[in-house]
Amino acid sequence: MLSFVSLGFILFFLLCFAGYYLLPGKMQWIWLLAFSWLYYLLAAGPGLIIFLIYSTAVTWCGGLFAERGFKAAVPVTLLLDFGMLAALKYTNFLVLNLNTIFGTHLSIRTLFLPLGISFYTFQTAGYLLDVTWKRCKAERNFFRYALFVSFFPQIMQGPIGRYDRLSSSLYTAHSFDVNRFQRGLIRILWGFFKKMLIADYAAQYVNTIFDPASAFYAYGIFGVLMYSAELYADFSGGIDIVLGAAEILGITLDENFRQPFFATSITDFWHRWHITLGTWMKDYLFIPLTLSTWMGRFGKWCRKHLGKTTGRAMPVCVANIIVFLVVGIWHGPAWHFIVYGLYNGLIIAVSGLLAKPYRTWKKALHINDKSNAFHLFQIIRTFILVNISWYFDCSETLGQAFRMMRASLHAPFFSVTFVNPEAPGQCLLHFATILSGCAVVFLISILRERNIDVRGRILSLPVSSRVVLLLMFVFILGMLGCYNDFGGFIYANF
């Protein structure tokens, strides 16, 4: 696999970069398409690129037919597109559950999941719906459309792109820009920092504690905090590399994170975490579902039987729970992912229903919800709720998640065993590296939360200071970085 944190990827990107700026502007997108397909071939293998081309071809044709007013084009295309995802990703889950419920003996087949399938299927479906709803025009050139689907930095783990925004920078000619190159490079290095100094070390603790055969369930709280560090550093670090690489090529991708651990509610968390999945769900599922005719009828029924305030909120609550059920299923074919989605959906739905009484209680208790103390309380409350959700996300089964939760309730938070210098891979230096790395990420997050352009500040330093900073950064990565890339990036498996 051509993981982002590998010499192979660096050489691959340098080759792409060099050719990209040597070629005439009109040829640049063709060069990118060639490298994108080559990347997929190298990363996923020749067998799996067929699925990528299938999804591209089906939605490209679907877009053209939808634009010409063929009403059947949308459901047929969505069925073909999501049908492939469902068949490859969810067939075995369905068979297993049918066997359990009905006592049948349907056989389980080994199915290979094409890399990035959940990302590109959603991206292509979004394009089709945008064309249908006249938010963008259908792309006439198959190969230009193919680049939108397969653009190589983002194909593995997003961000999930929108055609109207991405196409404006994907096909235009770009000349080399030193400032943009430096900004992109800083972002890539920042991604390496998160991945190599936090995620891959934290993964060692998480893998030990969350191993189904683990004897360390009692350290679940410590494990789940490490998972917070791992998941955020891994996913957002990967996205930093993706966005940085694209920026060097002059292409602007959507942001996928905005300091998620400063969120003040679960709703706010999903506005800051995996943003492109959240906005996809909002635009293509949540809004159409809430405004659908049958949901309108359901709203009228609720108004009649539950009163005005609850009645108008109920359709939104139900749509929200359905959306998060889909988010759970998107994460993987397993009950623990489904519960993970429902947990988030239920919290948001209940918060929405209780919004009015909540305001009354705050008034009655003289709570100043504009104070810093209340803001801090909201952040801590959300952090705890998010960490509870990680039990469902990280465990391998639903039963394991509940067993770990139970064990965590009456357990020592931490054991010196984990920082035992004799335990391979878990020495004190690694633990200290994670903590220091998290402290740096926390400080940078505060600056970004205050809208300070950290990269701009670095680039305003004298050249000598920038060189020293770069050498220090490379030295730290070289000396302390983890070079055990445990199966690449977590979200590349979705």
Place this chain on the structure above:
Amino acid sequence: MEQLLEILEDIQPDADYETCTTLIDDGFLSSFELLSLVSELEETYEIRITPVDLIPSNFNSAQAIYDLIQRLQK
């Protein structure tokens, strides 16, 4: 307009609807509150709001919402 302001105050009392022109852009109305508002507007004014109408410029101020209602009632 008065009726609309009452509805808005009932759904989210923390915004100044007389002056605010960034209800969506600055997050005064969350997705949840926006869709609750849509449900209320559809019921009160007997209009049909579709996903195409759900753009920030239609909901960024009380005046913009009022204009949308007027348009959809025609």
